[in-house]
Amino acid sequence: MSFITRGFSGRSRERDERLPPGQTLVHDFPVLSAGPTPDIDTADWEFTIRTESGSQSWNWDEFMALEIDEVSTDIHCVTHWSKLGTSWRGVSIDTLFEHVETGYDYVMAHSYGGYTTNVPLDELRGGKAWVAFEFDGEPLEPEHGGPARLLVPHLYFWKSAKWVRGLEMMPTDEPGFWEQNGYHLHGDPWKEERYW
Amino acid sequence: MSDTVGIAPSVRAVPRAGWHVGTVTAAIRETPNATRLEIEVDGWPGNAPGQHLDVRLTAPDGYTATRSYSIASSGDASRVVLAVDKLPDGEVSPFLVDEVRAGDLLEVHGPLGAFFVWRPGGDPRPVQLIAGGSGVVPLYAIAGARAQAGDETPFRLLYSVRTPGDVYFARELEALAGTSAPLRLDLVYTRRAPDGWPTPPRRITRELLEASVVPAAEHPLVYVCGSTGFVERIADWLVEFGHDPRSIRTERYGGT
Structure with a gap:
């Protein structure tokens, strides 16, 4: 890169190798969402996986009875912030798909409030993604996606759909809400797949 | 899911985002804590009202810092207007507010975002x-x-x-x-x-x-x-x- 901004020296040279290009380390937890925060009672909460042949649902108590993983991971938001070593508890997508058969390769995640985001199934299985309900030892706050959000930490964080209520299997990759509004179809932070 | 409340997709064509080099044509104190930057961006495709852009600053050793800023202007013009608030512990905003002057070049990426947008002549709702x-x-x-x-x-x-x-x-x-x-x-x-x-x-x-x-x-x-x-x-x-x-x-x- 040959461009240099006159007079700019920058503040930090502690370049952490865990930071993808264009990202800045933060210690707070910024919020990105396009509308009001939905108010969802766990008594009403339900999570559904819908396939070409039917659907499988869990209520909150059934969900809590599934095998729960503790996850420590870095997260990267498209708006240029990253947090390192965040800790979560949630149910692996692998665990959820033990009960599900599908021939489709693509997933649309649906959220309370109507938001959607698309992810290939391969990007969710194999220990790569969870439905998380705890952050830093506390129940996930509503503004951060509680009671439960998708956690797909190897992709930009908008793919980790807040207030998630289900996954819909699709034969082809279709853009979700954020992707229709300018975000990348895939969203790999190491390739800076921010916008299309 | 069929019972999911749908949000009307904004599938309207928006100008494609890309990296551009802009020339600052004016840097004016907007408030005691903020500066208005007018930037002439060669190749800027225009932007819708409410969109934002990324500004990337590059140090001589290649170190970069990138932040997003809302755009105060809209339309087909290649001139974009920003108004940047200086954040107390900021790395980029104090530079944009206090250091940048007319004639400087800035790298910008945009226009970005298609949801926080309103266009005249479209939706009739107040x-x-x-x-x-x-x-x-x-x-x-x-x-x-x-x-x-x-x-x-x-x-x-x-x-x-x-x-x-x-x-x-x-x-x-x-x-x-x-x-x-x-x-x-x-x-x-x-x-x-x-x-x-x-x-x-x-x-x-x-x-x-x-x-x-x-x-x-x-x-x-x-x-x-x-x-x-x-x-x-x-x-x-x-x-x-x-x-x-x-x-x-x-x-x-x-x-x-």
């Missing part, structure tokens, strides 16, 4: 804009685009700001409030009000909000922009007042 501090920037772009197009959609702006000197685009907003299809402007001062102002400094309360916005019964489109705390509080109250959550669009600033 519009309520709600700004906290520098959150007024994209809302000013929206209100300005409406006036420029001669669009007569009913518009209100509720703007919470610390002191009279902290009002962004003060003259321009006053002008928008004085047109034949005026923008209704409601200013709320939180630290110090102008002399003779009818109320002492105050924050937006639930009651004040309810009295100052287009009622839910008129089904307005609402745009809220400010800090996360401000946006969360306002949006929660609007939903309590009966506003359709799908008609409330939010944008938050934060980070350094």
Whole structure:
């Protein structure tokens, strides 16, 4: 890169190798969402996986009875912030798909409030993604996606759909809400797949 | 899922985002804490009212820092206007506010975002804009685009700001409030009000909000922009007042 901004020296040279290009380390937890925060009672909460042949649902108590993983991971938001070593508890997508058969390769995640985001199934299985309900030892706050959000930490964080209520299997990759509004179809932070 | 409440997709074509080098043509003090930057961007495809861009600063050793800023201007022109608030511990905003001067080159990427956008001549619903501090920037772009197009959609702006000197685009907003299809402007001062102002400094309360916005019964489109705390509080109250959550669009600033 040959461009240099006159007079700019920058503040930090502690370049952490865990930071993808264009990202800045933060210690707070910024919020990105396009509308009001939905108010969802766990008594009403339900999570559904819908396939070409039917659907499988869990209520909150059934969900809590599934095998729960503790996850420590870095997260990267498209708006240029990253947090390192965040800790979560949630149910692996692998665990959820033990009960599900599908021939489709693509997933649309649906959220309370109507938001959607698309992810290939391969990007969710194999220990790569969870439905998380705890952050830093506390129940996930509503503004951060509680009671439960998708956690797909190897992709930009908008793919980790807040207030998630289900996954819909699709034969082809279709853009979700954020992707229709300018975000990348895939969203790999190491390739800076921010916008299309 | 078939029972999922759908949000109308904005599939309207938007200009493609790309990296551009812009020349700063003016750097003007907007408030004691903010600078207005006018940037002539070669190859800029134009932008819709409410969109944002990324600014990337590069040090001589290749170190870069990138941040997003809302655009205060809109339309086909290759000139974009930003108004940047200096964050206390910021790395990029103090540079843009205090160091950048006319003639400097800046790398920008955009235009970005297609949801926090309003276009004249489209949606007929009345519009309520709600700004906290520098959150007024994209809302000013929206209100300005409406006036420029001669669009007569009913518009209100509720703007919470610390002191009279902290009002962004003060003259321009006053002008928008004085047109034949005026923008209704409601200013709320939180630290110090102008002399003779009818109320002492105050924050937006639930009651004040309810009295100052287009009622839910008129089904307005609402745009809220400010800090996360401000946006969360306002949006929660609007939903309590009966506003359709799908008609409330939010944008938050934060980070350094």
